[in-house]
Amino acid sequence: MTLLISSTPTFARDIDGKAISAKVLDEVREEVLALAGQQIYPALAVLLVGDDPASHVYVRNKLLRAKEVGIRSLEYRLPETASQAQVLELIAQLNADPTVNGILVQLPLPAPIDEQAVIHAIDPIKDVDGFHRENVGGLVQGIEVLTPCTPSGCMRLLHETCGDDLSGLHAVVIGRSNIVGKPMATLLLQANCSVSVVHSRSVDAPALCRLADIVVAAVGRPALIDASWLKPGAVVIDVGINRITSEFGNRLVGDVDYASARTVASAITPVPGGVGPMTIAYLLKNTLIASRLQRAAQARGQQPEDDLALN
Numbered sequence: 215m216t217l218l219i220s221s222t223p224t225f226a227r228d229i230d231g232k233a234i235s236a237k238v239l240d241e242v243r244e245e246v247l248a249l250a251g252q253q254i255y256p257a258l259a260v261l262l263v264g265d266d267p268a269s270h271v272y273v274r275n276k277l278l279r280a281k282e283v284g285i286r287s288l289e290y291r292l293p294e295t296a297s298q299a300q301v302l303e304l305i306a307q308l309n310a311d312p313t314v315n316g317i318l319v320q321l322p323l324p325a326p327i328d329e330q331a332v333i334h335a336i337d338p339i340k341d342v343d344g345f346h347r348e349n350v351g352g353l354v355q356g357i358e359v360l361t362p363c364t365p366s367g368c369m370r371l372l373h374e375t376c377g378d379d380l381s382g383l384h385a386v387v388i389g390r391s392n393i394v395g396k397p398m399a400t401l402l403l404q405a406n407c408s409v410s411v412v413h414s415r416s417v418d419a420p421a422l423c424r425l426a427d428i429v430v431a432a433v434g435r436p437a438l439i440d441a442s443w444l445k446p447g448a449v450v451i452d453v454g455i456n457r458i459t460s461e462f463g464n465r466l467v468g469d470v471d472y473a474s475a476r477t478v479a480s481a482i483t484p485v486p487g488g489v490g491p492m493t494i495a496y497l498l499k500n501t502l503i504a505s506r507l508q509r510a511a512q513a514r515g516q517q518p519e520d521d522l523a524l525n
């Protein structure tokens with residue numbers, strides 16, 4: 215594929231996350247069908263604790279998409295008052311169930327449940343969010359593991375936009391969270407980009423950002439990044455999802471000022487309709503990867519939980 219980054223852009227074209235995620239879901243559907251031919255039926259367990267309205271919407275969408283591609287999904291709900299022990303007990307049951315390939319615990323969890331304790335109770339080979347420390351370590355070492363869904367989705371958007379080879383491009387990731395910024399920077403490094411990570415203590419973030427061929431914004435600040443932060447022709451991936459209220463009502467905006475940035479960038483993800491749909495698509499991809507890793511571990515006669523450690 216040809217590299218599309220240009221130094222003389224006009225207006226940026228949109229990177230269509232809906233269309234690209236549909237392509238990913240088609241790939242998943244095809245693989246699910248092929249596995250069914252071998253009597254293999256990958257299953258995803260989703261655990262929702264409490265009454266957070268946004269979490270309910272996210273879980274509903276995940277289950278809906280799973281059903282659409284033929285992945286068996288199991289929904290578990292615990293009340294807001296559930297104890298950490300109850301959550302851990304359910305995870306232990308799901309870890310031990312060989313018919314469950316992926317376990318997702320919808321975050322945030324109600325206080326006082328310790329999220330880290332819950333994440334690290336999930337068998338790493340079933341950790342389809344890719345947040346377990348074994349998966350984080352494996353990602354850094356370049357071992358095939360379960361990788362966080364949003365950064366994986368962003369990489370796919372970049373490959374669809376810039377081509378297979380990102381070697382030598384300078385990528386700036388704005389934000390260093392464990393779920394987006396850090397794994398994103400690691401994936402870009404593995405794709406042979408030169409990577410800078412900008413965060414709240416960075417000095418002159420706009421100047422650092424202006425050096426970038428690729429900008430990935432994962433900050434959580436509405437419209438922080440405008441045209442003045444961008445090198446002409448940069449490709450911009452906006453991970454941010456910020457709900458703002460104006461005279462026109464509630465709406466979602468990204469971390470990038472879309473109208474301003476598209477006068478300088480060569481390609482940009484809109485919000486909504488950019489990164490958002492990719493996250494669920496890669497959750498379902500991860501469920502298939504988890505199923506494959508578990509079958510490989512079984513074939514080698516290992517307990518699934520030993521597999522990542524031995525890789």
Ligand code: NAP
Nearest residue numbers: 364389390391394413414432433434453454455489490493
């Ligand atoms: P987070 O944990 O709050 O991390 C935000 C990061 O931004 C931090 O590393 C912080 O730096 C940095 N930051 C804050 N202000 C900054 C500034 N002025 N300049 C440069 N860096 C700054 O957020 P997150 O979980 O990564 O999420 C980021 C955004 O992505 C949110 O809007 C979230 O809703 C969205 N998101 C979307 C998806 C999706 O599927 N589309 C998935 C996940 C998250 P410090 O580390 O120095 O504090």
